[in-house]
Amino acid sequence: MSFFLETLIGGLMSGMLYSLVALGFVLIYKASGVFNFAQGAMVLFAALSMARFSEWIPQWLGMDNLFMANVLAFAVSVAVMFIVAWLIERLVLRHLVNQEGATLLMATLGIAYFLDGVGQTIFGSDIYKIDVGMPKEPVMMLENVFEGGILINKEDFVAAFISAMLVLALTIFFQKTATGRALRAVADDHQAAQSIGIPLNRIWVIVWCVAGITALVAGVIWGSKLGAQFSLSTVALRALPVVILGGLTSVPGAIIGGLIIGVGEKLSEVYLGPYVGGGIEIWFAYMLALMFLLFRPQGLFGEKIIDRV
Amino acid sequence: MKLRKLAVAASVAAIGLSALFTTPAAFAAEEQFFPVLAYRTGAYAPNGTPWANGFVDYMKLTNARGGVNGVKMIWEECETGYATDRGVECYERLKGKHGGATAVQPLSTGITFALTEKAPVDKIPVITAGYGRSESQDGSVFGWNFPLVGTYWMGADVLVQHLAKKEGGFDKLKGKKIALVYHDSPYGKEPIALLQERAKMHGFDLSLLPVAHPGVEQKATWLQIRQNKPDYVFLWGWGVMNSTSIKEAQATGYPREKMYGVWWSGAEPDVKDVGDGAKGYNALAMQHGAEPNAKVVKEILEKLHAKGQGTGPKEEVGQVLYMRGVISSMLQVEGVRAAQGRYGKGKRITGEQMRWGLENINLDQKTLDSLGFAGVMRPVQTSCLDHMGSAWARIHTWDGKKWNFTSDWYQGDEKVLRPLVISTAGRYAEEKKIKRRTADDCKK
Numbered sequence: 001m002s003f004f005l006e007t008l009i010g011g012l013m014s015g016m017l018y019s020l021v022a023l024g025f026v027l028i029y030k031a032s033g034v035f036n037f038a039q040g041a042m043v044l045f046a047a048l049s050m051a052r053f054s055e056w057i058p059q060w061l062g063m064d065n066l067f068m069a070n071v072l073a074f075a076v077s078v079a080v081m082f083i084v085a086w087l088i089e090r091l092v093l094r095h096l097v098n099q100e101g102a103t104l105l106m107a108t109l110g111i112a113y114f115l116d117g118v119g120q121t122i123f124g125s126d127i128y129k130i131d132v133g134m135p136k137e138p139v140m141m142l143e144n145v146f147e148g149g150i151l152i153n154k155e156d157f158v159a160a161f162i163s164a165m166l167v168l169a170l171t172i173f174f175q176k177t178a179t180g181r182a183l184r185a186v187a188d189d190h191q192a193a194q195s196i197g198i199p200l201n202r203i204w205v206i207v208w209c210v211a212g213i214t215a216l217v218a219g220v221i222w223g224s225k226l227g228a229q230f231s232l233s234t235v236a237l238r239a240l241p242v243v244i245l246g247g248l249t250s251v252p253g254a255i256i257g258g259l260i261i262g263v264g265e266k267l268s269e270v271y272l273g274p275y276v277g278g279g280i281e282i283w284f285a286y287m288l289a290l291m292f293l294l295f296r297p298q299g300l301f302g303e304k305i306i307d308r309v
Numbered sequence: 310m311k312l313r314k315l316a317v318a319a320s321v322a323a324i325g326l327s328a329l330f331t332t333p334a335a336f337a338a339e340e341q342f343f344p345v346l347a348y349r350t351g352a353y354a355p356n357g358t359p360w361a362n363g364f365v366d367y368m369k370l371t372n373a374r375g376g377v378n379g380v381k382m383i384w385e386e387c388e389t390g391y392a393t394d395r396g397v398e399c400y401e402r403l404k405g406k407h408g409g410a411t412a413v414q415p416l417s418t419g420i421t422f423a424l425t426e427k428a429p430v431d432k433i434p435v436i437t438a439g440y441g442r443s444e445s446q447d448g449s450v451f452g453w454n455f456p457l458v459g460t461y462w463m464g465a466d467v468l469v470q471h472l473a474k475k476e477g478g479f480d481k482l483k484g485k486k487i488a489l490v491y492h493d494s495p496y497g498k499e500p501i502a503l504l505q506e507r508a509k510m511h512g513f514d515l516s517l518l519p520v521a522h523p524g525v526e527q528k529a530t531w532l533q534i535r536q537n538k539p540d541y542v543f544l545w546g547w548g549v550m551n552s553t554s555i556k557e558a559q560a561t562g563y564p565r566e567k568m569y570g571v572w573w574s575g576a577e578p579d580v581k582d583v584g585d586g587a588k589g590y591n592a593l594a595m596q597h598g599a600e601p602n603a604k605v606v607k608e609i610l611e612k613l614h615a616k617g618q619g620t621g622p623k624e625e626v627g628q629v630l631y632m633r634g635v636i637s638s639m640l641q642v643e644g645v646r647a648a649q650g651r652y653g654k655g656k657r658i659t660g661e662q663m664r665w666g667l668e669n670i671n672l673d674q675k676t677l678d679s680l681g682f683a684g685v686m687r688p689v690q691t692s693c694l695d696h697m698g699s700a701w702a703r704i705h706t707w708d709g710k711k712w713n714f715t716s717d718w719y720q721g722d723e724k725v726l727r728p729l730v731i732s733t734a735g736r737y738a739e740e741k742k743i744k745r746r747t748a749d750d751c752k753k
Contacts, residue, residue: 003536010528117350125354127552127582136586138562151535153560225556227582231352231523231549238526269529270536279493279519281529 002146007270008263009152015262016160020218021239022246022254023170024211029248030174031183031207032093033101033190037108040236041115042212044228045084047219048119049077051128051228070132074220081212084115089205097200098190116233125230130223134158159221164255166217170210171251183207187249238282241289247302256300257289264288339657340383341645343368344403346415351390352523353548355578356630360416361386362621363634366609367642369620373612377645378655383407389420391548396420397427404431411663412436412455412641418496421454426741428453433660434644434667438637439464439572439595443499446726447734448668448696449745455667455696457640458689459595461499462729463721464571465543467593467702469507470719471569472541483512488534490527490554491545493519500545500571506729524550531557544570544592551579552587559586569593572702576629580707588709594629596686597636598705599712601627605635605681629712632685639680640689643670668693668751687718693751700726 024039054073058064092107135154143149174180186193186203194200222232239258246257265281265288273280292300345364348357368382376382385406387399396415404410412434415421421441428435429452436455437445443462445454472487473479489504491497501517508515516537518530524546531554534542542563544554551574558565566589570579575592577599600606606627613619614626625631648658648666658666672680672689691698700721705712738745 003532006535007529007532010532014526014528120350120354125350125358127355127549127578129582136556136559138560151561155560226525226549226553229352229355229549230350231525234352234523235525265526266529266532270533273529273533277519278517279521281526282521 002142002148002150005146006150007266009150010156011263011266012259013153013156013160013262014266015242015259016163016255017156017218017221017258018235018239018242018262019167019255019258020163020214020221021235022242022258023167023251024214024218025236025239025243026246026248026251026254027170027211027214028207029243030187030251032104032204033187034093034104034108035101035248036211037105038112038115039211039215039239040233041112041119042081042084042215043219043222043235044230044233045115045119045219046077046081046212046216047130047223047228047232048123048128049080050074050216050220051130051223052123053077054130055128066131066133074216077216078213081216082209085208085212086205088208089201093204093208094201112233116230120230127227127229128223130220130228132220132224134221134224155225159225162217162221166214167251167255170214173210174251179203179206238285241285243299244286244289245292245299247299250299250301253299253301261285261288339380339655340407341377341380341411341657342407342409343382343384343641344400344406344410344413345384345386346389346396346399346413346417346420347386348389348391348416350388351392353391356548356573356576357391357416358621359576359578359625359628359630360634360637362619362625363631364414364638365620365634366613366626366631367605367635367638369613369618370605370609371638371642377642378649380645380649380655380657382642389415389417391417391419393417393419393423397423400424400427404433408657409433409660411645411658411660412667414438414637414641416440418442418499419494422495425451425454431660432664434664436637436641436644436667438640439633440496443503444730444733444737446695446697447730448692448694448751450734450738450743451696452746453664455691457667457670457691457697458636458686458699459572459702460697461496461545461571462503462726463697463700464593464595464702465500465503466507466721466725467719468543468569468571469504469511470722471704471716473511474716479511485513485541486516486537486539487513487541487543488516488518488537488539489543489545490518490520490530490534492524492547492550493521496547496573497545500543502733503726503729504543506725510725520546520550520554523548525553527553527557531561531563534558534563535561540567542568544568544574546570546574546579552582555580555583555587555590559583565590569704572633575705575712576633577712578630585709587707589706591704591706591715592712594703594705594712594714595633596699596701596703597629597632598703598714599627599629600632600685603627603632603681603685604678604683605639605685606632608681609635636682636686639682640670641667643672643680647671667691668696670698693746693748 028036053076054069057072058069140149182198242257242261246253265285268284269281347361389396414436438457439459441456443460445451570592572593572595580587614623644666647669648662652662670691687701689698704716706715
């Protein structure tokens with residue numbers, strides 16, 4: 001029983017981290033109707049920026065304070081992500097207003113390759129450390145209830161908590177602020193939103209900035225766990241089944257989807273894996289998402305599309 | 310518009326003229342061409358880059374030393390990203406350049422598998438120092454593959470020998486549990502056959518835990534390890550998978566002292582990000598470890614890096630993977646030297662002649678010392694039948710700051726390895742309808 005609980009909790013915590021990346025997809029889709037294939041590349045770019053600036057800033061300023069170095073590096077990385085967002089709007093999206101969804105998708109694919117390449121060119125392609133003081137040693141809980149107790153990874157726990165806070169903030173932003181409502185209006189219909197005076201270009205810059213900050217938080221957390229390196233961009237692939245399952249337009253969907261995928265893949269690997277040779281968690285996540293789609297094509301929380309004919 | 314046309318015409322003429330004059334001149338100077346299949350970008354770049362830097366630096370050093378009897382090394386790099394399709398594309402693009410490739414080193418077992426059937430057709434030896442197909446040690450079947458200095462079966466064999474020594478004998482391995490955490494690819498699957506053979510011989514329990522590319526998600530794997538509590542964990546990872554494994558071991562409380570990586574899981578990029586969490590982690594050393602004091606390292610620093618001609622950062626020179634690149638490069642240079650001994654000193658050799666050279670490498674300790682490899686590696690002697698040439702390895706351990714050797718030398722046990730090599734190579738020969746090379750074939 002304790003092992004099952006450990007696997008379950010481990011899955012839930014991984015799921016929260018997937019949700020964090022999935023949120024980036026949802027944010028941009030909600031606000032612009034664009035499926036942003038570059039989200040993984042943005043996570044990598046942000047993580048590399050954080051890692052390298054936290055290394056370079058103390059050298060440039062001759063300081064020896066890790067906390068200050070991290071704060072400054074985070075601030076610089078926020079600025080970097082804002083610049084990236086602005087450039088994407090200016091150089092790519094502005095020219096594609098009212099184009100087909102597939103065109104915009106391909107544009108984000110191009111952005112992904114560009115960010116992957118330019119990120120490694122500017123910041124390097126080694127594994128870089130992000131040390132934000134995340135606890136690395138595990139902790140044992142409920143030792144009196146279960147023999148040997150339940151092992152909890154403190155780092156995952158802190159990461160899941162930060163993810164939950166970010167999700168909460170974003171939900172409030174989307175539901176309760178004027179900008180959030182404007183973002184949703186743009187997502188529904190570009191032309192209609194423009195006709196009632198919503199400035200499309202500014203909205204796109206805002207949403208890419210928010211997605212950039214989400215990517216930065218995800219990059220810092222994943223980078224602290226795995227080191228800032230190229231594989232972070234592949235983390236986005238883990239978030240794809242999450243958005244398929246949760247629905248592309250729903251923030252709560254990204255969270256619930258993340259939790260289901262996280263738990264599903266861990267339980268499948270541990271309990272089914274040994275019977276089929278192991279290494280199944282990645283494709284199992286996609287299979288799980290596809291099975292959900294059979295019953296709810298719009299995802300768990302996605303909006304039903306109704307067209308009049 | 311006229312000016313633009315004039316500029317284009319002038320450029321075309323200039324390119325044509327330069328090709329006319331420089332290409333024959335290049336051949337006149339006798340150059341030996343090597344494609345460099347490297348990966349400096351992507352998920353495996355942190356490990357691929359130092360290897361490539363060491364590989365290229367040694368060719369530069371060879372040229373700085375005057376070449377091989379005056380023949381200079383030339384090379385062209387192609388980025389494979391550790392992807393088999395891109396690796397094959399690089400090979401196809403480069404194999405015919407500069408008069409033809411002398412040999413190729415794919416630095417990927419997947420690419421090696423793909424090139425194994427192309428090499429005999431193109432007559433280009435495939436050198437896989439410390440990787441590739443283990444059964445390709447049998448030169449009578451795999452005439453063009455050269456897993457010089459180490460195969461995965463040899464590495465796995467040494468690991469089992471080390472555990473037996475630690476436990477007080479092979480009989481003490483009975484009932485022990487060993488988990489193999491491996492990259493779910495041809496590379497990661499290579500040691501399984503040998504480990505299963507050894508498990509049958511000594512009665513230890515072997516569990517296999519594959520990790521999907523690139524290896525960043527291993528929580529379920531390490532939860533299984535926590536549940537099964539193996540006595541030892543063997544790690545057959547590459548790139549970020551290695552550091553992730555060590556971090557997950559830390560997160561699940563598995564002792565790093567009981568972890569043993571293959572030589573591709575035992576370098577600085579695998580542990581430096583983990584810091585103290587990797588303290589006590591062990592790995593195979595494919596003869597060499599980090600060698601900052603080796604003579605060849607000092608020579609590279611002096612003749613290349615001090616003059617701004619080094620490839621990559623100075624701090625990396627002498628690190629584990631950099632040294633692997635240096636040794637891989639040195640072995641091919643010595644293959645050229647051996648071939649020149651037969652086909653003419655100071656002459657450019659062909660791929661076919663290079664094969665003869667690689668089958669007749671005889672690096673005794675004196676030669677290794679003179680090349681600057683004293684203390685770095687042991688003698689290597691290849692033959693037509695034995696394409697590995699040396700089966701020595703040792704263990705090194707990370708102390709939180711650097712790798713230190715923590716065992717004596719071990720030699721792969723031929724009594725275990727040879728039958729497995731012969732039978733597996735035999736099956737391959739049967740399947741591909743390859744006729745084993747005879748003693749006469751070897752003389753050609």
